Amino acid sequence: MAARDDGFLKTSAALDTATKVVILAGGLIASLALMAIASVLPQIDHALARGPGDHMLVKQLVGAVALAMVVGASTVGFLIDRFGIRPVLIAAAALYALAGTAGLYLSDLHSLLVSRLFVGVSAAAIQVACITLINTQLEGVARARWMGLHISVAMFTAIFAHPIAGALGEISWRLPFGLYALGLVLIPAALRLQASAPDALGSASAQAERRTLPGWFPFRYLLLAFAIGTLALMPSVQVPFLLREKGLIRPSAIALVLTADSLAGAMMAMLYGRARTHISAHAAFAFSFATAAVGLFIAALAGSIAMVIAGLLIYGLGIGWFVPNLMTALSSRVTPVHQGRAAGIVKAAHFLSAPVAVAMVEPLARSYGPSGTLYAASGLAFGCLIVIGWRYLRQHRQQ
Known part of the structure; x- marks a missing residue:
């Protein structure tokens, strides 16, 4: 499982400065879309929730962003083909800033x-455009390196966004919404950026191939993306409520605790490109699911805030x-003409997992508290680890 994928080491043309900035800034924007207000959810609940159903709506202020990302991710490929990457990015960035800052004044x-x-639609459009840039202009190690950097910027943003948002939340729960102006x-x-859509994605032959989705798209990646999205977002919604049960009330303190997993994840994402020169995609998935399962189990079982932090680090x-x-x-499983649409479809499944998971685990949270939801997430990660191991063994026997 540790062997490197055949043909992975390849060279790619260098990216221009504008493309690098877009890729890295896109990571920042994607992270803020989901994380900027997480630490003030309990305060929003206290200020705006008026009935039993409103408590669920407050949690969906994070979950609904991911639901809207499904729409943005699934449609942006077609928009890029028609109008080009540059106008789509400009429009999405402007909408992101306008909608994101609405929390500064809305009281309903x-x-x-x-x-x-x-916010969700615009953030997804930006992120899929960034992924398409990486997958169409780079390959091999360079592709892995820049994909890792894109994600590491997103996670480092969460590290700084949580304490900043928490400090702003100490003044007012509205102030963290001002962070969305960074989309500008x-x-x-x-x-x-060059004012043209990728030629391969807009060609007549590509349009013909797109009409036969079952013939080129690896559908197993939809299930994988759904599981990954659930494991990545659900803890960020439930951990603040778990910490409140442990006696941690202040938003700034909750925000500092939430930086634990972001710090570890950001460092790992930076090392992803280097790691992929030595291990296969199967091995990388196995490591990810194993550590996520163990860490979530420790956090759920924890009797103290220190143990919660230790679990989140793992x-x-x-x-x-x-x-x-x-x-x-995914990029290695599809042709260049399908990179944009494949990325959009998989990211749509990834984003869909968040609101669905929040809604599905709500009865579990009511019955067993936030720790019960973390136990369930740990079980999901262990299940994915078993599937990854089974697929590797089956492919190894076939070879």
Whole structure:
């Protein structure tokens, strides 16, 4: 399982500065979309929840963003083909900043939820465009390296966003919404991109191939993306409530605890490209699921805040490789003309997992508390580890 994939070591043309900035800034924006308000969810619940159903709506302020990302991810490939990457990025960045900052002044929970949907659509459009840039302009180690950097920027953003958002939340739960104005920084870099859609993605032959989706798309990646999305987001929604049970009330303190998994994950994502020169995609997935399962189990079982942090650190070692390994493995399974659409479809499944998981585990959370949901997530990670091991053994026997 540790052997490197055949043909993985390849050379690629260097990226221009504008493309590098877009790829890295896109990671920042994707992370803020989901993480900026996580630490103030209990305060929003106290301020805006008026009935039993409203408590669920508050949690969906994070989950609904992921639901809207499904729409953005599944449609952006077609928009890029029609209008080009540059106008799509500019429009998405402007919408992201406008909708994201709506929480500074909206006082109606339902209106706030609608604004979060626009945040999700625009964030997904930006992220899929970044992934398409990586997968169409790079290959081999260079592709893995930049995919890892894209994800590491997202995770480092979460590290800084949590304490900053927590400090702002100490003043008012509204202030963390101001962080979404950072989406505007993407516009100058996007203006410098070439004003054309990728030729391969817009050709007549590519359009013909797209009409036969079952013939080229590896559908098992949808299930894999759904599982990864569940494992990546559900703990970020449940951990603040777990910490509140442990006696940690202040948003700034909760935000600092949430940085534990982000720090470990960001460091691992930075090392992903180097690691893939020595191990296969199967081995990278096995490591990720194993560490995520162990870390979540420890956090759920923890009797103290220190043990929760320890579990999150181990969990973070796994999540750092989840998305870069998913997207680079996918890129090797499809042709260049399908990279954009494949990335959009898989990211749509990845984003869909979040709101579905939040809704599905809510009865479990009510009956067994947030620790019960973490036990369930740990079981999911162990199950995925078993499937990955089984697939590797089956392929090894066939060879």
